Amino acid sequence: xxxxxxxxxxxxxxxxxxxxxxxxxxxxxxxxxxxxxxxxxxxxxxxxxxxxxxxxxxxxxxxxxxxxxxxxxxxxxxxxxxxxxxxxxxxxxxxxxxxxxxxxxxxxxxxxxxxxxxxxxxxxxxxxxxxxxxxxxxxxxxxxxxxxxxxxxxxxxxxxxxxxxxxxxxxxxxxxxxxxxxxxxxxxxxxxxxxxxxxxxxx
Numbered sequence: 001x002x003x004x005x006x007x008x009x010x011x012x013x014x015x016x017x018x019x020x021x022x023x024x025x026x027x028x029x030x031x032x033x034x035x036x037x038x039x040x041x042x043x044x045x046x047x048x049x050x051x052x053x054x055x056x057x058x059x060x061x062x063x064x065x066x067x068x069x070x071x072x073x074x075x076x077x078x079x080x081x082x083x084x085x086x087x088x089x090x091x092x093x094x095x096x097x098x099x100x101x102x103x104x105x106x107x108x109x110x111x112x113x114x115x116x117x118x119x120x121x122x123x124x125x126x127x128x129x130x131x132x133x134x135x136x137x138x139x140x141x142x143x144x145x146x147x148x149x150x151x152x153x154x155x156x157x158x159x160x161x162x163x164x165x166x167x168x169x170x171x172x173x174x175x176x177x178x179x180x181x182x183x184x185x186x187x188x189x190x191x192x193x194x195x196x197x198x199x200x201x202x203x
Contacts, residue, residue, distance in 0.1 A: 013049045015042050022065050026089075027072040035063030041077055041091070056091040059083075064107050069115045069132075076118060076132075078106025084120055086132060097130055108151045108162075119160060121148030127162055127172075141172055 018037035025032055031052055032044045039061055043052040060079025068075045074094065076086045084097040084106055097118075108121035111132070118130045127141040127148055146165035153160050153174075160172045 010049055013044055013051075015051055015055065016040065018062075021063060024066050024068055024075070026068050027070060033066050033068065033075055035066040035077060035079075037062040039063060039079075041066055041075075041087075043091075053091060056087060058085060060085070064105060065109045067109045067111060069111050070113055071115050074115070076109055076111075078109055078120060078122075080105050082106065082122075084109065084118065084130070086118075095132075105147075107147055107149045110151045110153055112153065113157060119151050119153065121151050121162060123147040125164075127151065127160070144168065144170070 013034075016034065016036040016038050020034050020036045022035040023032055025046075029046070032046050034042050034044065035058075036042075039058055041056040041058055041063060043056075044050065045052055056077075058077050058079065060077060060081050060083070062080040063077055064080065065078045066075055073089050074086055075089070076084060078084050082098065082105065085093060086095045086097075088094055105123040106120055107123060110119050111117070112119075116132055118132045119127060120130065121127050125142065125144045125146060125148065129139050129141075141160075141162075144162070144164040144166050148162055148164050150163040151160065158174055160174055161169060162172065163169045
């Protein structure tokens with residue numbers, strides 16, 4: 001129970017043996033996935049705190065990000081090995097995305113609504129869009145001078161918002177097709193307090 005008696009706090013969910021970096025709810029709310037620096041993803045029953053199935057040995061070294069697909073039948077992960085992996089809900093490896101991809105750690109991931117595309121942000125300062133079925137790259141976005149640590153897509157899927165360790169947030173217009181991210185209007189940019197960082201122009 002919290003000090004003000006408004007929140008019931010459960011016993012800790014134990015299983016990981018190194019810091020937990022990311023959590024994500026399944027779309028149906030029936031499970032939570034956790035990613036850890038121990039290299040595993042674990043699925044949990046949110047009502048009991050019990051693990052569901054066996055831990056997923058991801059091969060990332062450290063798991064920095066995980067995200068369920070909108071349909072809830074898959075989840076993807078990224079981490080310290082520059083590779084994005086897509087898994088079945090039961091932890092079977094479906095695809096690895098690593099050819100001509102990021103050249104540093106992957107920190108952030110998000111799906112398109114239909115699950116057909118993946119967006120990824122990396123320590124290499126870039127954001128990439130991929131076709132989730134085959135792992136083929138669609139385009140690359142630049143503009144940050146440090147790692148991209150968070151991504152989200154607008155409900156109409158016309159704008160991608162991206163936050164970076166360079167203290168900035170960008171809004172990139174995606175538009176109706178795969179090439180629109182490189183067209184006008186240019187990305188909006190907000191910057192929080194902190195040392196000014198030079199930013200590359202978004203192509």
